[in-house]
């Protein structure tokens with residue numbers, strides 16, 4: 001046998017999905033906008049975390065028009081703590097394009113969707129199949145893992161030949177009448193049964209045709225790539241107070257955590273102490289001189305490609321009026337108002353400590 005028996009896979013998978021589908025809020029609607037929002041949130045965040053964010057977001061911004069009219073701050077605030085903030089910025093930007101060029105509606109074509117910021121092949125496939133019932137594959141990491149096991153493909157999933165083979169197979173399996181449900185069934189199978197380390201083959205509807213299971217290879221496929229240790233950065237943050245207010249700066253729009261607020265400071269340069277680095281970052285970013293006082297706390301945080309320790313110090317303002325030299329803006333904010341702005345997760349730990357100390 002050179003490949004799995006594809007004939008029954010679609011039928012068995014859909015029958016399983018009809019009984020076992022996850023009850024998710026974005027599955028209770030056919031509104032392309034809500035489905036788009038859910039798919040963008042799910043790109044890098046677990047389903048359980050997404051659910052409350054999704055509910056709040058579509059309540060706050062119920063239509064593409066309302067999202068387009070919202071301020072960037074409000075959109076980032078609604079996304080706060082979910083991470084990967086470029087997703088929120090792209091969603092907001094795309095809503096603006098849709099209102100301007102598409103009458104406030106999502107286009108029902110791959111070409112139209114792929115022209116919007118933040119939408120790649122997977123998200124376009126998911127929206128087209130789920131919201132518009134078009135037979136377009138939606139292949140994410142879960143689906144790749146399931147397919148590589150079904151076909152007992154032993155090469156790494158990132159190899160283009162493997163990706164082409166998986167895409168061709170999914171295309172062949174997609175039923176014309178239920179493409180959205182088929183794609184969601186594949187996602188559910190990967191997320192709840194065909195798990196990365198411990199696939200539950202005993203309750204899998206496809207175990208009879210799965211070549212990895214038949215050959216006893218299910219935990220060897222897909223091969224796990226060897227990861228190098230993540231690099232580490234020390235970052236400083238100065239809590240600069242004046243007349244009951246705290247100085248905060250807005251990060252540049254582009255780049256990591258773009259558009260979010262933070263405390264003045266930056267990545268520590270080699271050869272400097274934390275205090276020296278903080279003084280230098282504040283001077284370079286805002287053109288003001290500060291006296292670095294006592295250390296308040298250190299917060300560990302991990303990003304996809306590196307780890308950060310954020311060192312927060314209490315600082316005194318010595319000289320100069322802030323200027324936005326290396327940031328998108330600055331503001332003296334009353335401590336009580338800090339919670340109304342969008343900050344990163346690590347910065348929010350600092351804010352909590354400020355409230356506790358109050």
Ligand code: SF4
Nearest residue numbers: 194201204207210218
């Ligand atoms: S039989 Fe096991 S390895 Fe194969 S698709 Fe099902 S859960 Fe995954």
